[in-house]
Amino acid sequence: MPECASAGLSLSLVPINEPGRQRADAVRNRARVLDAAMRVAARDGAANLTMDAVAAEAKVGKGTVFRHFGDRTGLIGALLDQAEHELQEGFLNGPPPLGPGADPHQRLLAFGSAVLHHEQDHQDLYHAVVKDTHRRFTVPARQVRYTHVTMLVRQLDPTMDAELMAHTLLGFLDTALTNHLLRERGMKLDRLEAAWKDLVNRLCS
Amino acid sequence: MPECASAGLSLSLVPINEPGRQRADAVRNRARVLDAAMRVAARDGAANLTMDAVAAEAKVGKGTVFRHFGDRTGLIGALLDQAEHELQEGFLNGPPPLGPGADPHQRLLAFGSAVLHHEQDHQDLYHAVVKDTHRRFTVPARQVRYTHVTMLVRQLDPTMDAELMAHTLLGFLDTALTNHLLRERGMKLDRLEAAWKDLVNRLCS
Structure with a gap:
């Protein structure tokens, strides 16, 4: 500003x-x-x-x-920033298991659920952004999520390539992908949440 | 035609x-x-x-x-089709471990390496497509890869959500992502290959 x-x-x-x-x-x-x-x-x-x-x-x-x-794109971007800020507050400063205090495995499980539910709650907005701007506006948001997930993976298992594992995990939560699965393929949110848990549990075992 | x-x-x-x-x-x-x-x-x-x-x-x-x-986009799409066809031949009909005959775990390991090397060999072409057409032309190619990986995951472990696991695995190999990592972040192909192996081995354990 x-x-x-x-x-x-x-x-x-x-x-x-x-x-x-x-x-x-x-x-x-x-x-x-x-x-x-x-x-x-x-x-x-x-x-x-x-x-x-x-x-x-x-x-x-x-x-x-x-x-x-x-313009309209700028306005939608600002709305998305506000929505994303709420989510960030949750995983950066909120109560466990999403926020600090829980072990990294539990935080990672909670992170996926939080992102899926958050985007579902604001699906209209995220959908407009994905459609209108080819995800340009999700880039800064993605950076915060990426830093967070990289940190959790590093805490979880220092032998993993934390950066690449974080990209993989965020790929699962990618807004364009989840939009496609939920809206076009008609999958239920429960199914995505269950697959997220299975993915995290397998990576952590 | x-x-x-x-x-x-x-x-x-x-x-x-x-x-x-x-x-x-x-x-x-x-x-x-x-x-x-x-x-x-x-x-x-x-x-x-x-x-x-x-x-x-x-x-x-x-x-x-x-x-x-x-137009130029159509021409690049046709070149990409041809390049993608070679890759598909390898994983659909080629010799093991990439083609039929090896166990699904080995085939999945080989699949990631094959995709990474193939796109590296044709990086200029894939890069042009990612830049020019927002991945429109990689969609049919992605469908073939997706069907293949879903099949391997299903063979590997029927308790996994094969479709969602396939999306996760292909997310790692996403052309836009690997382009970003290799070209903009300066990572080496070896590192991506090692992380792919680690990912597959963890998912299979």
Whole structure:
């Protein structure tokens, strides 16, 4: 956000309160538009998330929506960031077995279930991203997941090639793949969860 | 190919020899252009494979190249089909341990090495496809690989979810992923092969 980039200079160059208030307004407006977008996506589905619909819901001009998010892809990316942030909180700082405190085997089992359920809960949003942007927006999210899984694999068994094993495990949880299996092939989430557990248990044995 | 679509009608509607000769000419011309394209790709790299260069190499008009392959993407797809066909011959009908005759564990080990080496040998071509068409052309190839790996997993251990395990294993060998690891991350092929063996051995234990 451009507001942050100027924060270091503001003290000496301009009156203290002005930029602070402007920044706070901008942050508040952005959050307000994002909340409106979440409501539109939940009510009408991500496929019907238009800049017009979001502007109407947030009771702001369409220009405000464009200014904060660039375009529809940027808006969906921001919604996904927010959703992904909740998931990350769970595996980075949440209670065990997903968060710190459980052994790596249990955490890995919980991680797969959490990702599968999370994407199911936000399937409309993840589906829109996979369709619209060829997974461009899932890349930073994937990096956080990758770092986490690599760490767990390393703790689990230092003889494994943790990086490549992490790619394999994340390949199973790949959004485009699970979308294909659940939506196009009609598999049940239970089946994917069971296969994840079997995979982790076999790798850990 | 349009030649094949009219084959059933040709006997009663037109003199017997004419369409046969036309079809044979068309097949021969197509093969000749494809051979030329292979030489251009091998000599100049797939990135420099243009319709003009292929027409010049095959000593035919540019229109002939377009008629047989539609566009550059179609031409690269045809080259990839040919390369993929060689690989398929190896795992479907070739000698063990890759082909029939070895036990499924050995065949699975050999399959990963074969795919990794094959794509390395044709890396320029696979790379062009991944970049140009977002993997559209690897989809039929993936289906054959998927059927094969599902069969091996089923033979190996009927208690595994063979379909999901096959997706996991193929995720490791995914062209976009191996391209990323080998080209952008600078990993060695040996390392990928070793991790494939470890993965298969753990899943089979």
